[in-house]
Amino acid sequence: MNESLPITAVADDPLLAVKEISAGYGAIEALHGLSLQVNRGEIVALIGANGAGKSSLLMTICANPPARRGEIRYLGQEITRLATHQIARLGIAHVPEGRRVFAGMTVEENLAMGLMALANQPVLSAAEQPGVVEDLERVYHLFPRLRERARQRAGTLSGGEQQMLAIGRALMSRPRLLLLDEPSLGLAPQIMGRIFATLRAIVEEGTTIFLVEQNANQALQLADRAYVLVNGCITLSGPGQELLTSPEIRKAYLGGH
Amino acid sequence: MDIYIFGQQLVNGLVLGSTYGLIAVGYTMVYGIIGMINFAHGEIYMISAYLTAIFLALLAGFGLHSVPVVLLLVLLCTLFLTALYGWSVERIAYRPLRHSNRLAPLISAIGISLILQNYIRISQGARNQGVPPVLEGVWRIPAQAVEQQFVQITYQQSLIVITALASMALLTWVIHHTALGRACRATQQDRVMANLLGVDTDRIISVVFVMGAAMAAVAGMLVTLNYGSFDFYIGFLMGIKAFTAAVLGGIGSLPGAMLGGVVLGLAESFFAGFVNSDYKDVFAFSLLILFLIFRPSGFLGVPEVEKV
Numbered sequence A: 001m002n003e004s005l006p007i008t009a010v011a012d013d014p015l016l017a018v019k020e021i022s023a024g025y026g027a028i029e030a031l032h033g034l035s036l037q038v039n040r041g042e043i044v045a046l047i048g049a050n051g052a053g054k055s056s057l058l059m060t061i062c063a064n065p066p067a068r069r070g071e072i073r074y075l076g077q078e079i080t081r082l083a084t085h086q087i088a089r090l091g092i093a094h095v096p097e098g099r100r101v102f103a104g105m106t107v108e109e110n111l112a113m114g115l116m117a118l119a120n121q122p123v124l125s126a127a128e129q130p131g132v133v134e135d136l137e138r139v140y141h142l143f144p145r146l147r148e149r150a151r152q153r154a155g156t157l158s159g160g161e162q163q164m165l166a167i168g169r170a171l172m173s174r175p176r177l178l179l180l181d182e183p184s185l186g187l188a189p190q191i192m193g194r195i196f197a198t199l200r201a202i203v204e205e206g207t208t209i210f211l212v213e214q215n216a217n218q219a220l221q222l223a224d225r226a227y228v229l230v231n232g233c234i235t236l237s238g239p240g241q242e243l244l245t246s247p248e249i250r251k252a253y254l255g256g257h
Numbered sequence B: 001m002d003i004y005i006f007g008q009q010l011v012n013g014l015v016l017g018s019t020y021g022l023i024a025v026g027y028t029m030v031y032g033i034i035g036m037i038n039f040a041h042g043e044i045y046m047i048s049a050y051l052t053a054i055f056l057a058l059l060a061g062f063g064l065h066s067v068p069v070v071l072l073l074v075l076l077c078t079l080f081l082t083a084l085y086g087w088s089v090e091r092i093a094y095r096p097l098r099h100s101n102r103l104a105p106l107i108s109a110i111g112i113s114l115i116l117q118n119y120i121r122i123s124q125g126a127r128n129q130g131v132p133p134v135l136e137g138v139w140r141i142p143a144q145a146v147e148q149q150f151v152q153i154t155y156q157q158s159l160i161v162i163t164a165l166a167s168m169a170l171l172t173w174v175i176h177h178t179a180l181g182r183a184c185r186a187t188q189q190d191r192v193m194a195n196l197l198g199v200d201t202d203r204i205i206s207v208v209f210v211m212g213a214a215m216a217a218v219a220g221m222l223v224t225l226n227y228g229s230f231d232f233y234i235g236f237l238m239g240i241k242a243f244t245a246a247v248l249g250g251i252g253s254l255p256g257a258m259l260g261g262v263v264l265g266l267a268e269s270f271f272a273g274f275v276n277s278d279y280k281d282v283f284a285f286s287l288l289i290l291f292l293i294f295r296p297s298g299f300l301g302v303p304e305v306e307k308v
């Protein structure tokens, strides 16, 4: 790997530690000095209303836009000043809001784009990396629909299939940390259930997940721990089940009583 | 209609169209990836003509006379240095303006274009330059054995068409069947996403400028060998013609640029042969204007989607 990290981090170090970061666009500040951490093997959820800054946080972890203040550590090393593509090559895969599959490319080609983060010379020799065939099998095993559609253009897929493709593409880069931005957006509850079930399987295979959701109910049920984001600040955090039963959360996000 | 004139204009049109296509590829690829017309591209073509002449003279100075070897060496050297110019133009004139408004890189393009023209005018002189013929010979295709009635194709013209086809086939293959090409297409479709996937998109943009300049270098060398003469101003007309070809084909589309080149070459050639050869450039630019007004997406382009 291009920027291999000296793995000096001790085992109970968090995989990702965000410390008092601020970020925004031009004159707008979207994140106001927020901190959180994600440990190895966890599913951590971040819930918040539309416009709270959830997507901005995920994008800032990937340095697009970069943080204005504070620091982001990954595997114990500071990554705040790295470029977006360098961060991807460290094993942080981002499934962004709206999926952003390459509509003009086939499903297979989209999955191959996940290899770009892998190789030394990502534009020349990614396909020759050992183990790629096994990785592809694993993705097809998780999402059999993608195998059926392998040679179809991604633009012709349904929303659910595109979401599977975006997750599959991210998994092809063998991420240690998977960032998911509202994977349930616009999907039928049944398809959403299937995708959430897959997330559990992904974590069991050794990838840590940081999940952003407006759909608080599902996300909190799945998550080990969760944070609540309001207007660019973390207001609450705790185990998923605990937040699920917290009266404040029920009132604000679960439409509940 | 005279069948011989028709045949001859067909040949001339294909030859002309091949060179337009080679240069149009550079406009279309750069537009596809950064949404900007690289107005310095014609100057890159012009510089490759000078480089061709310089390397021809150098090789002759070394006493090298084998035609295939000379052609190959001149091609490689010209290609390499022209590509370096293309790369530098992007680094100096466009990359620093990547995040400014749309007008700034346009002004910068015109600026760098003037700089290159005047740099050549001052360093190489304003007068017309020439190269000696390298590849001589001609095929004549008579349809009937009547005196003076034949279509002629020079070896040089065949070389232009064959080399253009081969270069375009190679470029198309790279874009569609290699990891580098996939990274280019991904960057063109969604630069932010490509970047999130670990593609160094700045590097891909450089690669695209290099590929465009290399194609222009192939055209510059072939045309220089064919016509034998050039000056520091040839990039202007050729640049606008090739830009027209890219618009006809659908700017942003690679096969479109090639198709647009051939169509423009043929249209211009038939207009010159059957209507009026003095007005052929006017005719070409009228086509540009008509397409910009009535079909801005060209033959193969998708209707304009506003780039972010």
Ligand SMILES: Nc1ncnc2c1ncn2[C@@H]1O[C@H](COP(=O)(O)OP(=O)(O)O)[C@@H](O)[C@H]1O
Pocket (backbone or CB within 6 Å): A025, A028, A030, A048, A049, A050, A051, A052, A053, A054, A055, A056, A057
């Ligand atoms: N590209 C952008 N340019 C300017 N402002 C933005 C941009 N993206 C998001 N914002 C602003 O940042 C704030 C947080 O948005 P976002 O992170 O998308 O929230 P969420 O994902 O929680 O819905 C909003 O006020 C939004 O308008």
Ligand SMILES: [Mg+2]
Pocket (backbone or CB within 6 Å): A054, A055, A056, A097, A182
């Ligand atoms: Mg969002």
